[in-house]
Amino acid sequence: xxxxxxxxxxxxxxxxxxxxxxxxxxxxxxxxxxxxxxxxxxxxxxxxxxxxxxxxxxxxxxxxxxxxxxxxxxxxxxx
Amino acid sequence: xxxxxxxxxxxxxxxxxxxxxxxxxxxxxxxxxxxxxxxxxxxxxxxxxxxxxxxxxxxxxxxxxxxxxxxxxxxxxxxxxxxxxxxxxxxxxxxxxxxxxxxxxxxxxxxxxxxxxxxxxxxxxxxxxxxxxxxxxxxxxxxxxxxxxxxxxxxxxxxxxxxxxxxxxxxxxxxxxxxxxxxxxxxxxxxxxxxxxxxxxxxxxxxxxxxxxxxxxxxxxxxxxxxxxxxxxxxx
Numbered sequence: 001x002x003x004x005x006x007x008x009x010x011x012x013x014x015x016x017x018x019x020x021x022x023x024x025x026x027x028x029x030x031x032x033x034x035x036x037x038x039x040x041x042x043x044x045x046x047x048x049x050x051x052x053x054x055x056x057x058x059x060x061x062x063x064x065x066x067x068x069x070x071x072x073x074x075x076x077x078x079x
Numbered sequence: 080x081x082x083x084x085x086x087x088x089x090x091x092x093x094x095x096x097x098x099x100x101x102x103x104x105x106x107x108x109x110x111x112x113x114x115x116x117x118x119x120x121x122x123x124x125x126x127x128x129x130x131x132x133x134x135x136x137x138x139x140x141x142x143x144x145x146x147x148x149x150x151x152x153x154x155x156x157x158x159x160x161x162x163x164x165x166x167x168x169x170x171x172x173x174x175x176x177x178x179x180x181x182x183x184x185x186x187x188x189x190x191x192x193x194x195x196x197x198x199x200x201x202x203x204x205x206x207x208x209x210x211x212x213x214x215x216x217x218x219x220x221x222x223x224x225x226x227x228x229x230x231x232x233x234x235x236x237x238x239x240x241x242x243x244x245x246x247x248x249x250x251x252x253x254x255x256x257x258x259x260x261x262x263x264x265x266x267x268x269x270x271x272x273x274x275x276x277x278x279x280x281x282x283x284x285x286x287x288x289x290x291x292x293x294x295x296x297x298x299x300x301x302x303x304x305x306x307x308x309x310x311x312x313x314x315x
Binding site: 009012013014016017020040065066068070071 | 136137140172173178179180182184185186187228229232261
C-alpha cells in the first residue's frame with residue numbers, strides 16, 4: 001500500500017510562509033486566492049496490503065515523527 | 080566542573096561552547112558525539128547551536144532520535160543542568176524536554192544581530208548569578224526562533240514562571256519592535272518545571288569576550304559554574 005501524508009500548520013497557528021505567498025499572488029493580480037497555507041507532503045511505501053493497517057501505521061509515523069503535534073495537524077490518504 | 084558539549088552532524092557552535100567553557104572559564108570540557116551514549120562524567124550538558132541533521136523535516140526533529148539523547152534525558156530527569164542554545168533549544172523542544180515549538184521567524188528573515196534580553200527568573204542554574212530584571216545584550220542568529228505555545232500551554236508556562244528570558248528594548252521594557260522573531264510573549268528563553276533544563280535562542284557563548292562585541296553571555300556560564308560550586312559545598 002501507499003500512504004500519502006499531508007502535514008500543515010494548525011489553523012490557529014500563524015503561517016508566515018503561506019501569508020507571504022498569498023501576498024505575492026495578490027500582487028500578481030490573483031485576488032481570487034483568499035488564503036494560502038503551506039505544508040509538507042510525504043509518500044510512504046508500506047509493506048502491507050491491508051488498507052486499515054496501512055492507515056494505522058501512517059498515523060503512528062505521523063504522530064511520532066512527521067508532524068509536531070504542538071503546531072501541526074495531518075491528513076492521510078491510502079491507496 | 081566538567082562541561083559536556085553534544086555534537087550532532089551539523090552542529091556549528093560546539094567549538095564556541097567548548098572554547099568558552101575550557102579556555103575562558105578554565106573548566107573541564109568534553110565533546111559528546113551524537114552516536115555515543117556516554118556522557119563522560121559531565122556535570123552540565125550543552126546542546127549547541129547549528130543545524131543538526133541539516134534541520135531536515137523540522138529543526139531538531141531528527142536530533143531527537145540520536146543515541147546520546149537517551150542519556151541526556153536521564154541526566155535531565157535526575158536534575159542535571161542542561162542548556163540548549165539556539166538549535167539546541169529547538170532540539171529540547173522537539174524532544175519534549177521543554178514545552179512548545181518553533182515557527183519560522185515573523186518576517187521570514189534569518190536574523191543575525193545583538194538583542195536585548197530581560198532576565199525574568201534567577202532560580203535556574205543558568206541565571207542564578209543574574210539579578211531579576213537585568214538586561215543582557217547577547218547575539219542571536221536564527222531563522223526559526225519564533226517561539227509558539229498554544230494558549231493553555233502558554234498560561235501554564237507563565238503560571239509556573241518558566242519564562243527565563245524575554246526580548247525587550249534596551250530599557251528592559253516589552254516592545255514588539257525589539258522582538259526579533261515574533262515569539263509569543265517575547266519569549267527568548269525557557270526552563271522546564273523542575274528548572275534544571277533551560278533553552279535559549281540567543282548565543283551566550285558568542286558574548287564572552289570583548290573582542291566579540293560584549294561579555295554579557297558570561298553571566299550564563301558564571302551562573303552554572305557558581306551553582307555547581309554551591310552544590311559541592313552543600314554535598315561535598
